[in-house]
Amino acid sequence: MFNRNKQRREMAEEFAHHIEMRAEELMRSGVAPDEAQRRARAEFGSVENYKEQGRQARGLQWLDELWADLRYAVRTYKSSPGFAATAIGVLAIAIGANTALFSFFNEFMLKPLPILGAQKNFELRSMYLVRGSQERQTRRGWTRPEADIIRAGAAGRFDDIYEWAENQEPMSEPVALTVRVNYVSANFLKVLGAPILLGRVADDATPTVVLGYESWQTTFHGDPAILGKRIRIRDREFVVTGVTGESFRGLNPWPSDLYIPLRFLQGADSEKLILIGGHAPSAPPLDHLKQPLDALGKLEYLEIAAEPKTTHISMSFQSQMLAAPVFGAFFLVLIIACANLANLLLARSASRSREIAIRLSLGAPRWRVIRQLLTESVFLSIIAAALGLAFASLAIPAIHEFLFAIMSKVKMFVPPPALDWRVFGYTALLSLATGVIFGLAPALQSTRPDALKVQRRRGTLVIVQTAASAVLLLLAAVFVADARRMSSTDPGFTIDRMIALTDQTHPALDAAIKNDPRFASVLRASNIPLFGVMPPLPAKIGDRAVALRYDLVERHYFETLNITLRQGTPGVVISESTARKFWPNTNPIGQTFEVIDRMPGRYEITGVAADITSGLLLQGHDPTHVYFLLPPEAAKDARMLVRSNVAVHEAIDALNKICADTAGGLTCRPMPMTDILWMQSYPMVIARGVATGVGAIALLLTCIGLYGLVGYAVVQRTREIGIRMALGASRLAVVRLMIDRTARQVLIGAAIGMPTAMALILFAKSQLRIEETSHVVPFTAAPLVLLLVAAGSAALPARKATKIDPAGALRHD
Amino acid sequence: MPPREAELLPGTLDLLILKAVSLGQLHGYGILVRIGQISGDALNIEQGALYPALYRLETKGFLAAEWGVSDNNRRAKFYSLTASGKKRLREETAGWERFAAAMTEALGA
Numbered sequence: 001m002f003n004r005n006k007q008r009r010e011m012a013e014e015f016a017h018h019i020e021m022r023a024e025e026l027m028r029s030g031v032a033p034d035e036a037q038r039r040a041r042a043e044f045g046s047v048e049n050y051k052e053q054g055r056q057a058r059g060l061q062w063l064d065e066l067w068a069d070l071r072y073a074v075r076t077y078k079s080s081p082g083f084a085a086t087a088i089g090v091l092a093i094a095i096g097a098n099t100a101l102f103s104f105f106n107e108f109m110l111k112p113l114p115i116l117g118a119q120k121n122f123e124l125r126s127m128y129l130v131r132g133s134q135e136r137q138t139r140r141g142w143t144r145p146e147a148d149i150i151r152a153g154a155a156g157r158f159d160d161i162y163e164w165a166e167n168q169e170p171m172s173e174p175v176a177l178t179v180r181v182n183y184v185s186a187n188f189l190k191v192l193g194a195p196i197l198l199g200r201v202a203d204d205a206t207p208t209v210v211l212g213y214e215s216w217q218t219t220f221h222g223d224p225a226i227l228g229k230r231i232r233i234r235d236r237e238f239v240v241t242g243v244t245g246e247s248f249r250g251l252n253p254w255p256s257d258l259y260i261p262l263r264f265l266q267g268a269d270s271e272k273l274i275l276i277g278g279h280a281p282s283a284p285p286l287d288h289l290k291q292p293l294d295a296l297g298k299l300e301y302l303e304i305a306a307e308p309k310t311t312h313i314s315m316s317f318q319s320q321m322l323a324a325p326v327f328g329a330f331f332l333v334l335i336i337a338c339a340n341l342a343n344l345l346l347a348r349s350a351s352r353s354r355e356i357a358i359r360l361s362l363g364a365p366r367w368r369v370i371r372q373l374l375t376e377s378v379f380l381s382i383i384a385a386a387l388g389l390a391f392a393s394l395a396i397p398a399i400h401e402f403l404f405a406i407m408s409k410v411k412m413f414v415p416p417p418a419l420d421w422r423v424f425g426y427t428a429l430l431s432l433a434t435g436v437i438f439g440l441a442p443a444l445q446s447t448r449p450d451a452l453k454v455q456r457r458r459g460t461l462v463i464v465q466t467a468a469s470a471v472l473l474l475l476a477a478v479f480v481a482d483a484r485r486m487s488s489t490d491p492g493f494t495i496d497r498m499i500a501l502t503d504q505t506h507p508a509l510d511a512a513i514k515n516d517p518r519f520a521s522v523l524r525a526s527n528i529p530l531f532g533v534m535p536p537l538p539a540k541i542g543d544r545a546v547a548l549r550y551d552l553v554e555r556h557y558f559e560t561l562n563i564t565l566r567q568g569t570p571g572v573v574i575s576e577s578t579a580r581k582f583w584p585n586t587n588p589i590g591q592t593f594e595v596i597d598r599m600p601g602r603y604e605i606t607g608v609a610a611d612i613t614s615g616l617l618l619q620g621h622d623p624t625h626v627y628f629l630l631p632p633e634a635a636k637d638a639r640m641l642v643r644s645n646v647a648v649h650e651a652i653d654a655l656n657k658i659c660a661d662t663a664g665g666l667t668c669r670p671m672p673m674t675d676i677l678w679m680q681s682y683p684m685v686i687a688r689g690v691a692t693g694v695g696a697i698a699l700l701l702t703c704i705g706l707y708g709l710v711g712y713a714v715v716q717r718t719r720e721i722g723i724r725m726a727l728g729a730s731r732l733a734v735v736r737l738m739i740d741r742t743a744r745q746v747l748i749g750a751a752i753g754m755p756t757a758m759a760l761i762l763f764a765k766s767q768l769r770i771e772e773t774s775h776v777v778p779f780t781a782a783p784l785v786l787l788l789v790a791a792g793s794a795a796l797p798a799r800k801a802t803k804i805d806p807a808g809a810l811r812h813d
Numbered sequence: 814m815p816p817r818e819a820e821l822l823p824g825t826l827d828l829l830i831l832k833a834v835s836l837g838q839l840h841g842y843g844i845l846v847r848i849g850q851i852s853g854d855a856l857n858i859e860q861g862a863l864y865p866a867l868y869r870l871e872t873k874g875f876l877a878a879e880w881g882v883s884d885n886n887r888r889a890k891f892y893s894l895t896a897s898g899k900k901r902l903r904e905e906t907a908g909w910e911r912f913a914a915a916m917t918e919a920l921g922a
Contacts, residue, residue: 010890044860054864
């Protein structure tokens with residue numbers, strides 16, 4: 001500041017010297033002293049103007065002004081701490097919510113994978129047709145024979161090409177524990193730059209294992225003498241040769257416990273899919289692989305592609321489509337906060353109009369005053385951003401736990417996202433943007449010579465924020481209603497005490513389980529209900545080509561799952577919906593249809609079963625369903641369902657034990673049907689949680705905004721209210737006076753927001769093929785809540801107006 | 814306003830200042846007088862406008878300034894041309910000459 005004052009002094013001295021010299025010269029040419037002084041000053045022009053220009057020429061002007069504006073802002077806010085605290089609080093909540101959202105987005109979609117060469121990492125995927133069917137499918141895994149062809153044919157097109165597969169395995173020694181194993185090609189750890197903390201990576205000829213850092217720390221307690229020790233998985237022993245560094249987690253977001261050479265991956269070639277990745281400067285063309293892969297005979301390949309795999313979730317069209325509405329909702333919260341603050345500032349600017357008018361009349365340029373007002377609002381938003389960042393860092397662990405509860409249930413511990421420079425940058429950007437957005441309109445408005453339009457603009461802002469809150473509240477309400485409907489949906493069959501073996505079909509298991517008194521029955525079917533559906537079966541009914549959802553099931557399927565047979569007997573059983581759809585008004589028993597693909601032939605219907613939901617609960621019961629009898633030769637590959645006589649957790653332990661004791665040690669991954677049901681509803685639970693959170697924040701912000709707005713109006717119009725009361729206005733009339741306009745604006749906002757939300761919801765549901773249901777409850781509840789809360793937060797401060805003492809109010813300035 | 818005085822083309826004030834100072838160290842008023850002399854009083858500027866231009870040139874490093882004592886024994890700030898200022902003056906002069914020649918050509922044609 002010393003420099004600045006010195007500069008100013010010197011400029012003044014220099015200008016004075018100039019004018020004096022000029023005056024002396026004029027006097028020398030005969031002008032009278034007074035006149036000479038006057039003319040010298042006139043010729044020089046405006047000293048203040050040139051001082052200002054001079055300081056700008058030196059390039060430091062803006063800094064001086066910023067400093068002055070900041071000091072002024074601090075002084076202003078000190079004198080109205082309530083306003084500052086409200087504004088900062090409102091904005092901090094909105095910025096905090098957006099920061100938290102972004103940190104998750106950043107972690108999975110922006111942050112490069114923690115591997116070497118993440119930017120040039122690709123993963124090989126295929127699009128194919130199963131021979132004879134017309135349905136395109138995509139896959140990122142490959143069978144062993146396919147992987148061999150690819151490695152031979154594509155190796156030259158990548159700098160490095162590696163293979164891996166992830167599996168959960170039962171470890172029996174040194175401790176009994178289910179472990180997550182990455183089966184990896186010999187070059188995997190080297191290519192991905194895994195730091196080796198202890199030991200080394202052995203070649204893949206012998207059964208060796210490298211421990212992941214976390215498993216070494218937890219399961220093996222960081223044993224420094226771990227190298228050379230043995231680990232038993234199924235019937236094989238692996239020698240520990242190394243431990244990876246902490247920063248390496250493999251390619252999945254959850255850390256891998258063990259790295260074992262890929263050749264020790266067990267299971268039939270057709271079952272175990274291997275992932276193939278590689279490093280290349282750009283995606284190499286791989287079309288030449290189609291022909292040799294087609295020659296394997298099973299599938300018809302349409303496309304083999306190397307897709308960038310630089311982050312956990314790639315920025316594909318689908319993932320963007322999924323992220324867009326979530327970001328949209330959070331941005332709405334930000335818009336509500338901005339509308340709120342702009343409104344409060346507009347209300348305040350009315351009381352600052354005198355101060356601003358004085359500054360303008362003293363000759364301050366309009367942009368200068370605007371800049372000062374913007375500095376004030378950005379100053380607020382920066383403090384709010386810092387606070388929001390603190391909110392976010394506190395909330396992230398809790399949100400993370402909520403989001404990833406299901407992952408930890410299947411033992412995938414994904415670490416919570418960390419705040420990094422991208423997050424800080426995003427928050428900084430938000431704070432600047434919001435500061436300018438909510439500050440600009442009031443700044444422009446209050447520096448206008450005529451402030452008449454202020455009222456109208458404030459009205460628009462109330463409408464905007466109410467409409468945005470209405471949209472968010474309604475979305476939240478619909479999500480809550482859908483989640484409730486889903487949790488109360490009856491799939492149409494018994495799931496209690498039913499357990500699915502999700503990872504094992506070994507034929508020796510049937511007898512082993514049947515012989516155990518803890519289990520009532522064992523059931524084989526082509527598919528586990530609620531656990532995904534098979535591609536529909538192309539068929540012909542008469543001349544009509546149709547696609548039928550189908551299952552191959554054992555005869556006692558209906559009895560075990562408690563699915564009522566309405567007519568007939570097992571054989572070829574169709575669901576009631578199927579019967580209604582294709583054989584309306586006739587008895588379907590004895591009717592026939594022709595299957596074109598997979599199991600071609602003509603089939604005669606033998607029975608009709610009650611409808612069930614075997615796919616997504618949200619999509620409602622199966623539109624078609626045909627149950628064929630499972631041919632005995634196909635039974636050994638079919639899925640297994642077990643009905644237990646004992647409590648579920650006891651049954652799970654028993655099944656694990658039976659599997660481990662059968663055929664040299666099997667993994668079954670038994671899963672209660674109740675968990676499968678829960679897994680299905682999980683995305684809905686998350687959606688409901690997020691929507692409710694966002695909706696609640698929106699409502700809270702709107703309340704604060706309306707409360708502040710009406711409260712301010714009361715203070716501003718104290719004198720008017722006093723006069724009215726002195727003239728005999730009733731209390732009710734005063735309250736109505738204060739909230740009439742706001743109430744109207746809230747109603748308009750709700751009237752705009754509701755149809756918008758409805759359109760959004762209907763569109764989303766049609767896109768997701770979610771069954772249409774009545775939304776009477778959410779569509780009545782949400783607006784009611786909004787209107788009640790709005791009325792409450794407006795009426796509360798309005799009531800204060802009725803407490804005004806008329807005599808005192810008249811003296812009020 | 815005398816009819817023979819010309820309005821200053823934008824940007825030419827800097828060139829005139831550099832030219833004036835190139836003939837010797839001067840304070841602000843001196844520069845104004847010198848510009849009047851070398852241009853035959855043909856240019857019309859408000860006197861205060863000189864200073865922002867001076868500060869701009871000083872900030873850019875074309876002029877060096879130091880406080881000294883003027884003819885009438887008062888403290889004054891004196892400006893002189895720096896090495897980069899001399900180079901700038903040569904370039905600007907050459908540029909101006911090309912411009913003036915082109916204009917003369919165009920108007921004479």
